[in-house]
Amino acid sequence: MLEQVVCLAAVTVLGLLEQAYFALMVIYARRKYSVSPPATTGPPEFERVFRAQANCSEYFPIFVFSLWLAGVFFSQAIAVICGLLYLYGRYRYFHGYAESTQGRLGPLYFSAKVQWVLIALAGLGITCTMIQVYL
Amino acid sequence: MLEQVVCLAAVTVLGLLEQAYFALMVIYARRKYSVSPPATTGPPEFERVFRAQANCSEYFPIFVFSLWLAGVFFSQAIAVICGLLYLYGRYRYFHGYAESTQGRLGPLYFSAKVQWVLIALAGLGITCTMIQVYL
């Protein structure tokens, strides 16, 4: 049974590593711009890195839930491809946002689109399963 | 086996859509009150919408984890009912908070109570399973 989810698990671990990477970038930005905890405001350069990580963290559970639902109820292979695209989009979003607020927009729209695809696939797969089970 | 969790999955997708809706509301509030990222402070009307979404996002993983634990270890049907009540409570919380800080309290207490029921059911189901397995 684990073979039906092992690739979803692998993408999730990649996502965990990406989140850890973003967290480290915030620690470096705190040192570079001398913004000690618990402060979360400072120069715009720091605030952009801080908000980029906060935004990625906020959407990470949503991504993982939709990845697994799409992978289990629709198709592991398609969910994995979407998952990798999403993580790539978030990587570009983080570095785009760190450079300028404008720079976050392209990758943000890209990863939002991939996120919607995952939710749609999950919804489709769950609907089909419910029809099979209850009708 | 999927029929034992398909309704939990459906409630989770509903929750994902609700989170997406809250996120869109923040984007509209940013435009309406001219608060550009990375700023998170501004007029009280904006800050209430921002905090309402932040609070819902923060508790969303806690909700999903307890929904699935209660549904798998106790009862899918009861967990689904609690899940739908929780999402309804969060919808009223978001719009109550957007109108006034006072307006968030009723729905907040309601969804907190439903959240506690889900955690209690999860704890009860897990305890019973542990007794069966280890005693």
Place this chain on the structure above:
Amino acid sequence: MLEQVVCLAAVTVLGLLEQAYFALMVIYARRKYSVSPPATTGPPEFERVFRAQANCSEYFPIFVFSLWLAGVFFSQAIAVICGLLYLYGRYRYFHGYAESTQGRLGPLYFSAKVQWVLIALAGLGITCTMIQVYL
């Protein structure tokens, strides 16, 4: 099959209770230091409690995902031990941070190390499963 995950489920419920405890501590701190929502800034004593809870909330899904991946793909027993250590570290982190920014560092490094162990075990278990499945 549930016996292979019931202890992971129990640790997750403990984690949910710990998150609820942190959330209550923020409510008490809001009353004590008269910081009404939606404000998130105030005296340093309040901001430390607020940020301690925000940080624990942010990493809670990451913890739960890695706990379950390590428990399912590597070893439930070892994941459970790491999970309990992590929750204990977060408890000490929260109270250390509430007292002083310096007081958060020891428990933070401790729980970060345990978090890395969980991610490493998950990665190892998933890699072994992928080798078995695909080679």
